[in-house]
Amino acid sequence: MPAKDTCFDKEKSLELFLRIGLDDRTAKNTVANNKVTTNLTAVIHEAGVTDGCSRAVGNLLYTVATKYPTNSLVHRPTLVEYVVSSKIKTPAQLEAAFSFFATLGPENFKLNEFEEACGVGVEVSVEEIGNTVNDVFEENKNAILEERYRTNVGDLFAHVRKRQPWADPKIVKQLIDSKLYELLGERTAADNEKVPKKKKEKPAKVEDKSAIVSAPEHPSEEDINPFSIFPQPEENLKSYNNLKVEKFQFNPFFVNKFLKK
Known part of the structure; x- marks a missing residue:
């Protein structure tokens, strides 16, 4: 597309967006974004307000163009109709509608359930x-x-x-x-003074006692060799032989036999 035609389209889009009540800055930023421009133009045509509308309605339509859930586009014209008729007229109602349609997707729905979810007809005095x-x-x-x-x-x-x-x-x-x-x-002068931010106190350093390693005590012989309290095997053998000798020396049978000889 020639550059001249592109500029002309942007000018037309800018005029359209200004007619629905968008402020100059928002309208220009929108024109600079092709995706938002396409969405908002479609929403304006769905709403039938190409000749303009109130700023309140226009701002809600802009929100529809930028935040409406893409998984439920088939129901967008219904929401737009509720916005134009002022049945949905607050950001809170619009957010509730987005949640409703995001959960619903392309499935059919009952209008009374939609209206209840969005507070349609509820007037708070x-x-x-x-x-x-x-x-x-x-x-x-x-x-x-x-x-x-x-x-x-x-x-x-x-x-x-x-x-x-x-x-x-x-x-x-x-x-x-x-x-x-x-x-x-x-308001007083004190109300306009900035409150100084409190500095966070650094926690006091705690000495790491685990880093201090005391010299271990010299282990006892029993700690090194727990079997040291028992006699050595050769000592057991000596004790056994001595016991045999003692038994032999005091056995009456052997004594009598020796005397008879």
Whole structure:
């Protein structure tokens, strides 16, 4: 393909991506990646939004183009339809849909099971989100008061999302920020100071006693030769002969015989 035509195609793709609400940088980076460009263009046509859509829908479609499981492409148009109709409207719902289709593969499925898995139709009110945020803050109050604005907001957000997975993340973030301000007040100079990292103390050297080898004691004769406590074989023979002589000398039979002679 001539270079001129290639440039023209990239310009058309860039215009298309900008129309669905992608920011300029994301759109240009996408055009530079042929694979993502192909996927996103296909998703936009499946969604029927070549003339444009809201930024919220466009960002979700971009996520579909980059993260949808390849083993279940046959079902992608169904998911895209749910995104465009705003039945699926949060990143959490989209991630749940990816998990559902990744497990399903190309097999058929029941819409009610899909909708239940993705929280379709579940509306979490601001009041419900607020109550959950209050509960999370109450449980972590001591740590928040100690760390103040150094508190990891991401952890608080995760606690809320675990209890209210289909809550609107923007509302969750707003309520968490509001609750932090209510509890801590204005930021102080101390809140903006960087906390010095504590140096890890090196463990004290422990003398390796195993390296110290004491001189062994001189072994006794019994240690060298455990049989030294027994007499030598020739000594046994002498003892035996002496015993025979002694028996001979004191045997009355031999004494009487000797006297008769």
